[in-house]
Amino acid sequence: MLTQRYKCIVQYDGTHYVGYQVQPNGNSIQTEIEKALRKMMKGQTIKIDASGRTDSGVHALGQVIHFNLPIQIKPESLQLALNSMLPADISIRQVEKVSDAFHSRYSAKGKKYVYRVDLNRFADPFxxxxxxHHPYRMNLDALKASLDKLVGEHDFTSFCSTKTEKENLVRTVYVAKYEIDEAANELIFTFIGNGFLYNQIRIFVGTCLQIADGLKQPEEIDRLLEVKDRNEAGPTASGKGLYLVEVYYDNTFKEKFTHF
Known part of the structure; x- marks a missing residue:
């Protein structure tokens, strides 16, 4: 049977989910999308693949998925149908037809994440x-110095969960920076790389906040890259501040960021 492959960009609020991927201990983003597809296809199971899994509580502005359908349907009609059946905290933002050579995970060349930190003295319930929430005075020069040290190709064993199934823990980080959103009084981390390991960005944030707080010096990053021991790095920051912003499928994105 001939099938058509579709690529979708998905946004979701991960608060009430155990993560993107199907898990035995709770509801997932993947479960909800596959449920909508099964309803649309009158009971037929449609398997979807994603650019990667996001953990419990993590959000996405630009998660990418793909799946094959045994029917031809206009992208805008497919988007409308799925959004009419998905819960309010999941939205299909874009749909396009792609060739069978496209794979949301294996075709990806890089990813962009942001991490939001609320600096207000008292936590905002919204x-x-x-x-x-991190209402502490920070040394922003030390924070920048620590982030700068993460840029480049490194073995990130110290910044990866011990639960990872990956054997090769070398990745390239093109951008590791922060900015202050003065209107919201938030610290915004941005990370762009060719791929990220399990909990890598959350450990980046947990470690760099320790440095910004004066508990450690920026040179701690050099040591952690050398010792390759997760137990030596800082805590894993909460998933609720993390957002998958964009997945890159064209290597030209590197040209804007490669400076090492």
């Missing part, structure tokens, strides 16, 4: 599921 941000409690979407930011990490």
């Amino acid at each position: 941000k409690r599921y979407h930011t990490l």
